[in-house]
Amino acid sequence: MRKNIKLTAVVAASAALALGLTACGSSSDPGAKKADGTAAADAPLIVAASPTPHADILKFVKDNLAAKAGLNLQVKEFTDYVLPNKATQDGAVGANYFQHKPYLDDFNAKNGTDIVPVVNVHLEPLGLYSSKAKKLTDITSGQTIAVPNDNTNEGRALQLLAENGLIKLKDGVGTTAKLSDITDAKGLKFKELEAATLPRALGEVDAAVINGNYALEADLKPAEDALAQEKAEGNPYANFLAVKRGNENDPRVKKLAELLNSPEVKKFIEDKYDGSVIPAFGKPAA
Structure with missing residues (x-):
């Protein structure tokens, strides 16, 4: 979907x-x-x-x-x-x-x-993309990550960031996570945007979590360009x-x-x- x-x-x-x-x-x-x-x-x-x-x-x-x-x-x-x-x-x-x-x-x-x-x-899959960072470790304190502003995709985006060590979330929040559920932002800032606009925002932020279909429409190649992606298993x-x-x-x-x-x-x-x-x-x- x-x-x-x-x-x-x-x-x-x-x-x-x-x-x-x-x-x-x-x-x-x-x-x-x-x-x-x-x-x-x-x-x-x-x-x-x-x-x-x-x-x-x-x-x-x-x-x-x-x-x-x-x-x-x-x-x-x-x-x-x-x-x-x-x-x-x-x-x-x-x-x-x-x-x-x-x-x-x-x-x-x-x-x-x-x-x-x-x-x-x-x-x-949702993926983390950046026009500035070449790898996950390039994303550091003080930088801004854009995430989808709808309930379903924002929770997924925050889980992706947590799974890759960029933030910490409250225990048990699962895929319903919100920005208020971040317990350790590790100095990162967040910008909530309409999911479809996220590829266009890449030049304005340090990284963005983007849906696979929108990434493809923006000529991004998820398999090559994503710094991190959701896993299929489970x-x-x-x-x-x-x-x-x-x-x-x-x-x-x-x-x-x-x-x-x-x-x-x-x-x-x-x-x-x-x-x-x-x-x-x-x-x-x-």
């Missing part, structure tokens, strides 16, 4: 998308069901996804891996972060791929939905395949989960996204 997610009202276009999904058929269509109500193994699995990188990754699976695995995969793109979960909940799609665990937990709590993660696929912000509870064992879902964690998908992600998106395979965080 790119940016801090806000549960805003869905515009009229979203309703049109929902109607389009209903019209084109879904995993809940009678023709796609067996007599016992479960989906036929050869029925299409429609997956709702954000355009980049989620739909790109799914299209790679569809074009290169799905047919051989006996999976009839269909990809439906959404540009908002509300409708994919609603479509998954009501059966208009069989699964979705666009979100991370903190967002899903919040969405389920606020909307009474019952959607669960199936398998992690990728992480869009990261709660890994994006995953998700379904309505009870559909985790759908053979089509299990097949797609295997393909999304395949060596072929790992190579595709690494080759295409230049470190702004990295594989984060495995079981989602609890």
Whole structure:
């Protein structure tokens, strides 16, 4: 998921998308069901996804891996972060791929939905960048670091700085950390800015914590230019395949989960996204 997610009202276009999904058929269509109500193994699995990188990754699976695995995969793109979960909940799609665990937990709590993660696929890592420092030890007391000003990304940014020894945080604050949770700033100063503006601010500060997608848009190469980056292993912000509870064992879902964690998908992600998106395979965080 790119940016801090806000549960805003869905515009009229979203309703049109929902109607389009209903019209084109879904995993809940009678023709796609067996007599016992479960989906036929050869029925299409429609997956709702954000355009980049989620739909790109799914299209790679569809074009290169799905047919051989006996999976009839269909990809439906959404540009908002509300409708994919609603479509998954009501059966208009069989699964979705666009979100991370903190967002899903919040969405389920606020909307009474019952959607669960199936398998992690990728992480869009935050990185620490500088136009002045060449290595972490070049960042010293008196310098200013810019961080995202939204709740989700600021907590992630502060955790990244703490993990790399630049600051100390209160025990147990986790990914909800705020500037007020810094117990030892080690002489550093902080500037809170809108996440999308951080690459442009690099010339005005000594370093900045930037989302992977914004780094790529600014022609930064995360794998080469980041002084430090979030790690994929155990990261709660890994994006995953998700379904309505009870559909985790759908053979089509299990097949797609295997393909999304395949060596072929790992190579595709690494080759295409230049470190702004990295594989984060495995079981989602609890």
